[in-house]
Amino acid sequence: MKIVFASHNAHKRTEVQAIMAEVWPGLELVAPEGEPPVEDGETFHDNALIKARAGYQASGLPAIADDSGICVDALGGQPGIHSARYSDTGDDADNVAKLLDTLGDEPERSAHFVCVAAVVDDHGDLAIEKKWHGTIAQAPHGAAGFGYDPIFIPDSLNHTAAQMPPEEKNQVSHRGQAFRALAAVLRERYAGA
Numbered sequence: 001m002k003i004v005f006a007s008h009n010a011h012k013r014t015e016v017q018a019i020m021a022e023v024w025p026g027l028e029l030v031a032p033e034g035e036p037p038v039e040d041g042e043t044f045h046d047n048a049l050i051k052a053r054a055g056y057q058a059s060g061l062p063a064i065a066d067d068s069g070i071c072v073d074a075l076g077g078q079p080g081i082h083s084a085r086y087s088d089t090g091d092d093a094d095n096v097a098k099l100l101d102t103l104g105d106e107p108e109r110s111a112h113f114v115c116v117a118a119v120v121d122d123h124g125d126l127a128i129e130k131k132w133h134g135t136i137a138q139a140p141h142g143a144a145g146f147g148y149d150p151i152f153i154p155d156s157l158n159h160t161a162a163q164m165p166p167e168e169k170n171q172v173s174h175r176g177q178a179f180r181a182l183a184a185v186l187r188e189r190y191a192g193a
């Protein structure tokens with residue numbers, strides 16, 4: 001069974017393929033056609049559905065997408081939906097540097113990642129939101145993962161997400177939780193299992 005993964009981020013597609021294949025081994029995620037849509041929603045939920053809807057309209061196949069980001073409590077939930085383009089360049093290292101700089105010596109460093117995984121198909125729209133709670137480190141550590149992983153210390157662990165092997169991160173992360181739940185819905189819908 002082929003499903004469009006409506007994201008041009010190859011790292012994410014690999015991560016999501018591994019997560020969903022655990023729940024539904026026959027599933028194949030394919031890249032979207034055409035230009036990515038403008039993500040002008042005001043919430044993770046809106047933006048995930050904008051991407052999935054565009055993938056479905058371009059291909060006629062069921063299309064899934066996610067929108068994700070990190071919300072820092074002491075910054076009133078920022079960068080939130082602006083996580084990917086928080087710094088001027090949008091580079092991971094610059095985003096991390098800006099977040100550490102903005103937070104400074106603030107002692108209250110709690111934060112959470114959010115992922116909304118969405119599907120648009122002949123059945124309509126569905127979106128599932130999951131969170132991963134932790135704190136922001138004083139400095140980056142680790143080389144695995146991407147984005148804010150080097151400064152995110154998950155609750156109950158004493159290392160950053162960038163110090164976790166990918167399989168371990170997928171078991172607990174916001175994206176792992178959201179796409180495992182979505183895979184179970186889609187497997188029932190399309191594989192009758």
Ligand code: IMP
Pocket residue numbers: 009066067068069070083084095113145146147148149161173175
């Ligand atoms: P999106 O592609 O619009 O969902 O952008 C999400 C942005 O949030 C990414 O570019 C990262 O900066 C950040 N982000 C989301 N999930 C993660 C994660 O698992 N680890 C680190 N950063 C993440």
